[in-house]
Amino acid sequence: MAVDSRRTRAMWATAAAVLSAAALSACGSGSADPAAAPAPSSAAPSSAATPTDVAPPPIKGKLRGYATVRQLSDAADLVVRGEVEAAGFRVDEVLRATTGSTVRAGARITLAPLPAGVPDMAHMSKLEAGQVVVLYLAQDPAAPTFRTLSGDFGVFDLTGSGAEAVATTRSQAMAVSGLNAEDPAASGHGFRTTLGQLRAVAA
Numbered sequence: 730m731a732v733d734s735r736r737t738r739a740m741w742a743t744a745a746a747v748l749s750a751a752a753l754s755a756c757g758s759g760s761a762d763p764a765a766a767p768a769p770s771s772a773a774p775s776s777a778a779t780p781t782d783v784a785p786p787p788i789k790g791k792l793r794g795y796a797t798v799r800q801l802s803d804a805a806d807l808v809v810r811g812e813v814e815a816a817g818f819r820v821d822e823v824l825r826a827t828t829g830s831t832v833r834a835g836a837r838i839t840l841a842p843l844p845a846g847v848p849d850m851a852h853m854s855k856l857e858a859g860q861v862v863v864l865y866l867a868q869d870p871a872a873p874t875f876r877t878l879s880g881d882f883g884v885f886d887l888t889g890s891g892a893e894a895v896a897t898t899r900s901q902a903m904a905v906s907g908l909n910a911e912d913p914a915a916s917g918h919g920f921r922t923t924l925g926q927l928r929a930v931a932a
Contacts, residue, residue: 794903795882796911798922802931805865805878807832810887810924813840813860818875824863825931840864841874853880854899861887863896863927879903885927892925 795801802808808825809832811818820836832838840856856862856877865883866875877883881900888895898904901919906912908922908930 793879795879795905796916797905797907797909798920798927798930799909801865801878801883801905804867805883806830806868807838807866807875808863808927808931809838809866810863811861813856813858813862815858818856818864824928839874840866841869841872841876843876843880853903854884856884862899863887863924887924892923892928894924895921896924896927897921 795804802825805825806827807823807830809818809820810822810824811820814837817837817839820832820834820838822834823830823832826832843853863885864875865878867878868875881898881903882905884899885896886899888897898920902917904919906915906918906920908926
């Protein structure tokens with residue numbers, strides 16, 4: 730039987746077109762559309778953020794330590810010998826005073842306690858009526874009162890009379906360890922000298 734050549738060519742053309750379309754479809758399904766992919770985020774998650782470091786608040790009223798009587802004398806607004814009274818302090822002698830001070834022997838001054846909240850306040854002694862002492866004092870700039878320098882650091886108890894009267898630091902731990910030079914071996918054991926030596930350093 731004779732085959733129509735024109736019909737045969739048409740069939741082959743149709744088949745080729747179907748195969749070509751199938752091949753293009755297969756290729757298209759395997760490729761990814763770059764525009765459809767999610768873009769990477771440059772922002773770090775909030776949970777990964779580093780917290781800001783915050784400095785702790787300073788300790789309120791931290792006391793300064795003193796190593797020598799010379800340091801106490803240089804820092805004090807007033808150095809006096811006298812007796813603690815119920816209503817204040819009777820000044821019997823002024824060993825040292827800053828320029829412009831009106832405190833003289835025979836005067837009575839008001840002593841104020843350490844500011845509330847000072848960490849070392851619980852370890853300080855109390856000045857009581859009848860005690861004879863040498864005090865190293867700082868004047869309150871806002872009131873006519875005085876405070877001992879760093880609490881017990883500024884207190885020497887006196888025993889005896891005259892220049893040879895014994896002057897002993899009120900505290901062993903909060904105390905100087907020398908007159909003009911620090912003695913590391915004596916640190917923490919208190920310090921003893923004479924009223925005459927305190928006068929000489931304060932002069």
